[in-house]
Amino acid sequence: MSTSFTQAPGGKAASAPLMGSEAEPTLFELSVPGRSAYQLRTTGVPEIALEQLIPSELLREEEVAIAEVSERDLVAHFTRLSHRQFSVDLGFYPLGSCTMKYNPKFCDEVANMPGLVDVHPATPASLSQGWLELLVELEESLCEVTGMAAVTLQPAAGAAGELTGLLLMSAYHRARGDRRRRILIPDSAHGTNPASVTLGGYEVTTIPTDERGLVDVAAVKAALDSDVAGIMLTNPNTVGLFEEEIAEIAAAVHEVGGLLYYDGANLNAILGVVRPGDMGFDIMHMNVHKTFATPHGGGGPGAGPVAVSQRLVEYLPGPRPTRLADGKYGYAVPEHSIGRMHSWHGNAMVLARTLAYIKVHGGDGLRLVAERAVLNANWLRKRIAEHYPAAYDRVCMHEVVVSAGAIKKATGAKALDIAKALLEEGFHAPTVYFPLIVDEALMFEPTETESLQTLEALAQSLERIVAKAVSEPGSLAEAPQSTPVRRVDEARAARQLIPTFDAR
Amino acid sequence: MSTSFTQAPGGKAASAPLMGSEAEPTLFELSVPGRSAYQLRTTGVPEIALEQLIPSELLREEEVAIAEVSERDLVAHFTRLSHRQFSVDLGFYPLGSCTMKYNPKFCDEVANMPGLVDVHPATPASLSQGWLELLVELEESLCEVTGMAAVTLQPAAGAAGELTGLLLMSAYHRARGDRRRRILIPDSAHGTNPASVTLGGYEVTTIPTDERGLVDVAAVKAALDSDVAGIMLTNPNTVGLFEEEIAEIAAAVHEVGGLLYYDGANLNAILGVVRPGDMGFDIMHMNVHKTFATPHGGGGPGAGPVAVSQRLVEYLPGPRPTRLADGKYGYAVPEHSIGRMHSWHGNAMVLARTLAYIKVHGGDGLRLVAERAVLNANWLRKRIAEHYPAAYDRVCMHEVVVSAGAIKKATGAKALDIAKALLEEGFHAPTVYFPLIVDEALMFEPTETESLQTLEALAQSLERIVAKAVSEPGSLAEAPQSTPVRRVDEARAARQLIPTFDAR
Amino acid sequence: MADYMPHTPEEIAEMLEFLGMDSIDQLFQAIPQALQLSGGLNLPAGKTEPDVRADFLDFAAKNSGAASRLVCFAGAGSYDHEIPPVVKALGSRSEFVTAYTPYQPEVAQGVLQAVFEFQTMVARLAGLPIANASLYDGAASLVEAVNLAAASAKNPVVWISSGVHPHWRQVLATFAEGTGHQVHEVPLINGKANFESMAGTPGVVVIANPTYLGTLDNVAGAKALAVTHGAKLVVAADPITASLLKSPGSQGADVVIGEGQALGTPLSFGGPYLGLFACTDAELRRLPGRLVGETLDVDGTRAYVTTLRAREQDIRREKATSNVCSNQTLMAVWAAIQLGWLGTQGIREVAIRSIQATRYLRDELVKIDGVSALTGDTHVTRDAGIVLPIEASVAIERLADEGFLAGVSVAALTAGGDSSIDAGLVDNTLLVAATEKRTRVEIDALVAAVGKVVR
Amino acid sequence: MADYMPHTPEEIAEMLEFLGMDSIDQLFQAIPQALQLSGGLNLPAGKTEPDVRADFLDFAAKNSGAASRLVCFAGAGSYDHEIPPVVKALGSRSEFVTAYTPYQPEVAQGVLQAVFEFQTMVARLAGLPIANASLYDGAASLVEAVNLAAASAKNPVVWISSGVHPHWRQVLATFAEGTGHQVHEVPLINGKANFESMAGTPGVVVIANPTYLGTLDNVAGAKALAVTHGAKLVVAADPITASLLKSPGSQGADVVIGEGQALGTPLSFGGPYLGLFACTDAELRRLPGRLVGETLDVDGTRAYVTTLRAREQDIRREKATSNVCSNQTLMAVWAAIQLGWLGTQGIREVAIRSIQATRYLRDELVKIDGVSALTGDTHVTRDAGIVLPIEASVAIERLADEGFLAGVSVAALTAGGDSSIDAGLVDNTLLVAATEKRTRVEIDALVAAVGKVVR
């Protein structure tokens, strides 16, 4: 065997069609009255007539139809549905901004461990010391990774973390008798940032991106005044570039009494290399379902821990898991806590996965994650540059935004067509049309767990697609051909809304 | 919802192609020197140089190439392979003689239970009382199901059970100073029967099937003499019909001092209805991977417990798990044991599943299994009779053998073509060309876990296939079209043998 | 150190060469040197999976209150229900677990269809036409419901029954700091929200049915009150009990929310859980989060897709109906599977058995000297408040030694008490819940143990 | 009663009507009434899954020697190796678990390719060109190997080293009753088969390397002997140790067999395990069981299929090379995954660590007064024989109280002794094995405990 990277064929989703081609019926269509799958424990508890348990006038007149299938049909149904679903485990998912890295099965084991997964959330601290220790260790690890002073694990996802951060800002300013109204956000920011700002009771001031793909520092400075509560940035930013003047921005924001919020969605790029705390950020969330390999679950669950610098610790949500003087663990509510952000302690099983991932890698391993992620992104950037030039052509971080503008001009094929053609090639599509500031944007994030062989295979597919766009104009509009369904009529879905089976 | 059975669309493998269509490379092609996935415990055991552990002259000069892949690639590879594999969980598998019923996930739970799965087989009886109790309870349950006196759980599959039975026969006769050489076997018997006979040191005498599809009783009687050690039958037989004259056969065989062996592959048909012991059989195996829903695993593992009547108990393989006088459990070797048939105690985890299945169903439930299996087979028989007449047109048991002879005459489409066309329709094929005595045989065994809707869907597919054979002659020879690979060149595989990657 | 990266040293060298670089550090050239971390992260060195497993087994061993160790009678919104192996097996399929949000519907029909089925079942339970594809948890659903209802009513005044889970009310209070909603708690009297003491005009009325104390409230009455004020009615419902009760939708609820944990999610120390959310057609354009709809593909084949995306933050940005992005899709898929397993009969069976067992437990407990039912002999559902002669938290500790997680202390849950409970009773009130998993033997044993420890 | 059948009463009625029957009993009309069971099976009534789970948890609790309770130092052919979650997750995928034998290759490429990869890896370890798709277990492989070799040599005389696992030899003896093979055991001297005492001409020579006692034998010597007699050489090898040793194939073995449990199969109380089988090209037509080969489909795409089927019982019937039908395919798939996980380096690492740990354990144990190594200070591999001053079975019982499954009693394994061991040492010999999972702390603790219990 040679070590040349074109030797191994790469990790495409080469799973050919298994058989058949019909759509899977819904569970409701599979139902037959009288069938069932459930089996419950024999308890010996004395039976009491329903009408004696609940006043009859409160009872439903007709039973609510849920489904009536045998266990066998239930299994076949959901197994078949799973065969209609792409996933990281099937292949490469270079979806920019989403960090679709490999999710270690070991973390699944941890998240299903008896003694962890079967603990009731209201269990007193004395009977759940293991959980509290785990959460405190995770908080401390995340402090080190981020360069921050303290962490709350309550937010259930990145967006919840953003809102937590904004409420912290507002508590901070309020404690200073300061009611500020504005938050600065770059035009390339993720949609959750402005949406959170609104929910936090603030107004958005949009900051343009300069021609280098970075936030326009002059514009930031111009927008700053004593009504600015803070700025939300991600660094590297959404075009995959490091905000080189972050120190200058931080100084300027701090000077007007504002705070800096770090959107941690891109943390994967800088693990162990540079820390948001050291860049001057005051508050940040992490998307552990991106950076720390907890699986995305088809759209969640994730977790969005928020880390803060010292001056914000007293405002954190509570109760917080805390190490007590005697080495045991308990809960404490920070003095000026903004209050509770979650029904219980946060998405605990997701957090357990996070700690497992961190413990396997250790400090050095986390830095390697960043190095390899950035290496992969840059290799891909250069490899595909001929047809898919980067929007900002220089060394990028963990992801690269390229433009299909030239291809569109030459062949009529849009970024969306290219994305759909990639599905046909056995790859998930990159993120398309985001950020909005790049023409026909395709945003590739290869992550560190993908091999060079897989990147090469992607590059070859991208070349084939351009070649096809050139040789058979219009043909990409027909892609994909061999997926479970072909292009979906999204307009129809909105126009003739069918949100449930009963609305058909 | 109405209760009509055509309302629900049925359980077809309607999983359309996910994406791509390339073959999955082998693990060896995915390998890159230096990659690895393994992670081992840190033990602190003092290191000793390899040459000090093992004399260097015994050591390999070059390391043996196994594979060099990352965990991520390992996962993608085997997940993609799994998407190239049909299974019960994906759809209907009406493979005659194989009893591909639904395998309850609960039995998987049992088979993975700590305290069962992590017990070393050489654990002394005093430290593995739970296992011994489980095995004894299973033996007792199987005795009741079969009407036999005792059971050995050692045989690893049906074929091993057959050989066990033949060795038991030979031990039995030998004890009587009787060296018999012949075993009678019907011409419709499964291939393992004659193969086991040879291994058992016997010769096969083949008994023809009569025009009713039953073993020719006159021929049996004619073949019987004092050289006949016994007869091997399955009842219902391989064409799915009950050997109605079994009592007469048993009497005749016993009269010449022979024994009756029951091939339990078709036990599903008669659970709780009639017992081999009551029919006059002396020895039998069970295929628990058929009757008792332990999954087939792509070809195994199974387990083939052997039950015997009282006079054969002393010859059973040993050591046997045994209930002791004090209520505890131990091992005992039968007085004239034929010896050991398995490295340890049999396929224990498979046996645990079997007991779980039996305990869930109970006696009544097992009878229902037989009733519903037979009901399904008969409904299907009648439903498809127009184009696919049963080889023996009367009430069948759990499976039905139909002939595609007429279709072949009319359209040229062979049984094999119909089988391949069924794959295209989203169903696994039935067993084809078995038993050999039926022209263009298709052997359907629907099992009791399939719904009427699924049977109807199969029938409709079978109708579509005939219609296509008529309207587009020769077209079925092109089926299947959309499976992971199309018709495979079996002759080439044998001619240009490539049994390993290294032989390519 | 262990990791999951494929790069061999040769490949790294080859890649750097292709990039014209001689070191990895050059990749980070854009990061000012002064900011870069010198000396690396101060974290323990990486360990192999089996070594980390040992750490986690140690954490697990220290959770002496786990349901695998103590018989669980704790409820308060998190219930120890049967989750059968079949649901675990299907819900753990990696295609569901390792997928992203279904942005490319052509290769995401699996998740999309499962969520469509989930939406249908939640809508049916709620008695409303629309349900979304999940929110974080019960508390998040409450917040989003109040946001929707206040916007719809154009009135930021919220009357919320203190029968709503105390933690959810706490979360609502946290969010109100940002939204500016004026939240007023409606006290419980006899287990029902009592609006008599309330003054002013609410834009939103929120009640829970059942309340967190297990009592039944009056949805029709709340609806009448809401109509009087031109307010929107939000009902927090338990999805299991909902299979028995008249649906909130049929009684006029504008939004129905709930915690979906009982639908196939393990106790999980409180998360990830599953926020349920259903509403009327009238509120459709304000619906927070994802919605899957049925449509066709270009060949006319039935297909599913996320729809009405214009409500969502990635399109609408600061004007979005909510900021939610990642949510709890996998839990929604599990819920669809668990509901499929339970089916029309099974969910009712679980509801009836849970209520029966809780009722039996309460009735036996109150036979003990000095023990009484918080709300007399009213009906209870899956939770019941029990007043002990000693502090509930003390009783819980003592009963742990007897092998039980006996329940939840209302004092702990309410952080010392609130308008949901008589101040004099707070400390001594234990909230108990017996699900369909609890046997009579277990219940009788708990009762005996309570008799012992309160003496 | 619980079951997994979909039929509703209405459907049953409809089906019977379609068949023109009025009762289910009519379906069984062909069965003579006299034979039919009256009164049903005398088995306990069916129970629901959670109730049956309780029974199995009870069984599990009674296995006090489980590796989850005692630290496992038992080997003797079954080893407590790390099986990582990734292997369990992939091997448990229902497509692999619930498939049948790949009779329809068009929809069975998953299993077929996995088995093809398994065959390749086994062949490489054996140093032979052919490996089959699995047999039941090590004993079954031995039997099949002897059948093949005796037929090939046309001489039914078998010389088998008593270094081969005692149980396998017992199974061979059972089968010999049917095949008529004349099996003679070759005694071990100093851990090696000693052929000097043997008279006659064998058709088959079988040795184990390593022996079941962990010692190394002389494959080249056995080959020379076999050649002299015109006999075929069968070598029983351990697949983990095989990654270090010169391959048996390269030293002239005609057949290499082994127990594949160490490749990803849990201890499982002894089954299902995995019989490994490899042979030379010359023996191809006699190969027992299934063989997967690579070929093409009609479109010229690479494909896999079971091949040389004419050897198998379903085609060849009484002339088949073996009667094996269902085998251990799933374990072969698991082994392919486990081997893929271990990889070229990992398997060696496991081998070295296991031998190192066993060596360390032996060297520490023999420091105890009255304890000695069965074969002096010879090399040991993953097992080592230790002679105690007390009966090994007594020591095992006592050490269980200290938290260890200390090993396997050779007396129990050999049913009282055989030519593999000195009669005077049988009862007191403990066979110990420490895998890569055993830590120094665990080993030291065992040594301390042994010191205590033998006193």
Ligand SMILES: Cc1ncc(COP(=O)(O)O)c(C=O)c1O
């Ligand atoms: C840049 C960025 N910020 C914020 C978010 C929101 O995080 P979450 O989806 O966890 O709420 C995302 C993820 O989609 C993101 O990519």
Ligand SMILES: Cc1ncc(COP(=O)(O)O)c(C=O)c1O
């Ligand atoms: C009728 C019959 N007998 C015997 C067997 C052999 O059983 P096994 O495959 O378990 O060895 C089979 C299974 O294939 C069979 O169908």
